[in-house]
Amino acid sequence: MAELSTMARPYAKAAFEHALASSALGEWSQMLATAAAVASQETVAKLLSSPAITTEQQAQKFIDVCGDALNAGGENFIRILAENKRLALLPIISELFEAQKAVQEQSVDVELTTAFALDSESEQRLADVLSKKLNRQVKVSSHEDRSLIGGVVIRAGDLVIDGSVRGRLAKLAEAVNS
Incomplete structure (x- = not known):
């Protein structure tokens, strides 16, 4: 590739x-x-x-x-x-x-994966916080993945923030096994 x-x-x-x-x-x-x-x-x-x-x-x-x-x-x-x-x-x-x-437009596409559907107000608040953190205009798209159990996974270009319960359980299992 x-x-x-x-x-x-x-x-x-x-x-x-x-x-x-x-x-x-x-x-x-x-x-x-x-x-x-x-x-x-x-x-x-x-x-x-x-x-x-x-x-x-x-x-x-x-x-x-x-x-x-x-x-x-x-x-x-x-x-x-x-x-x-x-x-x-x-x-x-x-x-x-x-x-x-x-990069030119200083915008970034952000993909939110949540265990449950977010209401538009929560999605907008999250977009505002990400916009400030990334210093870019944020375009949000979201979808559900029940396997996350709870929380959210945020993907913005190379940045991945895993705040899901499934992700935390995986980290805990890794820590216990090492």
């Missing part, structure tokens, strides 16, 4: 710098997400790996599938990726682009 990420990084950086210079981060984010979804389709993956069609044909077919989701800059980006046989990297390029966009 690291090798694919390494190959995708220069393309993501170039797309990000172009989008930033043209004040179109949101538009490029949507274009790359659409292109990544198209590239992830099994039939498209077969088309991209087919030696029977040229890179120009691959690019044009890919652009046709994306339809109006791509502007002229997006179409040129797809053509460059096709010329360099990198269309299959679009999901990783999109992911790397989103990470750079989050």
